[in-house]
Amino acid sequence: MWRLSPSDDIAPHTVTFFNGAPDLPLVVIDFSLGYPVALVNPAVLFPSQAVEQGEPLNSTDFFNSGMLIPGVNTSFSLKIGNISGTLAYACILHDSSGMDATLFITPR
Numbered sequence: 001m002w003r004l005s006p007s008d009d010i011a012p013h014t015v016t017f018f019n020g021a022p023d024l025p026l027v028v029i030d031f032s033l034g035y036p037v038a039l040v041n042p043a044v045l046f047p048s049q050a051v052e053q054g055e056p057l058n059s060t061d062f063f064n065s066g067m068l069i070p071g072v073n074t075s076f077s078l079k080i081g082n083i084s085g086t087l088a089y090a091c092i093l094h095d096s097s098g099m100d101a102t103l104f105i106t107p108r
Contacts, residue, residue, distance in 0.1 A: 002065070002075060003074060003075040004070055004075070010070050011093070011094075012069045012070070012093060013067070013068050013094065014044065014064055014065050014066065014067060014068065014092045015063075016089055016091065017062070017063040018088070018090070019058075019062060020060070023092070024041055024044050024092055026040065026041055027039065044093070046067075051064060051065065056078070056081030057081050057087070063078065067093075084105050085104075085105060087102070087105065088100060088102050088103075089101055089103060
């Protein structure tokens with residue numbers, strides 16, 4: 001389980017296992033109205049399909065918690081699938097600032 005610190009940090013974060021998927025921009029430009037509109041990328045804002053469907057964490061699919069927002073939704077958990085080894089993950093919002101880590105998975 002990942003839990004936001006109860007400190008004074010008011011920044012949102014994500015827990016994202018890219019597993020080879022490209023990094024996602026926070027803002028996307030929508031031209032469907034005939035002019036550009038900047039929108040928060042729904043792929044960052046909301047949990048990924050694998051998370052929504054309750055899939056166990058694996059080393060091939062994209063897993064994203066969606067935004068964890070202090071005072072609103074402050075924790076995220078995943079079941080670990082039948083895998084072992086290391087998986088890199090990051091906060092999509094802060095990965096360029098070095099907010100990334102490695103999950104070490106060992107068999108039972």
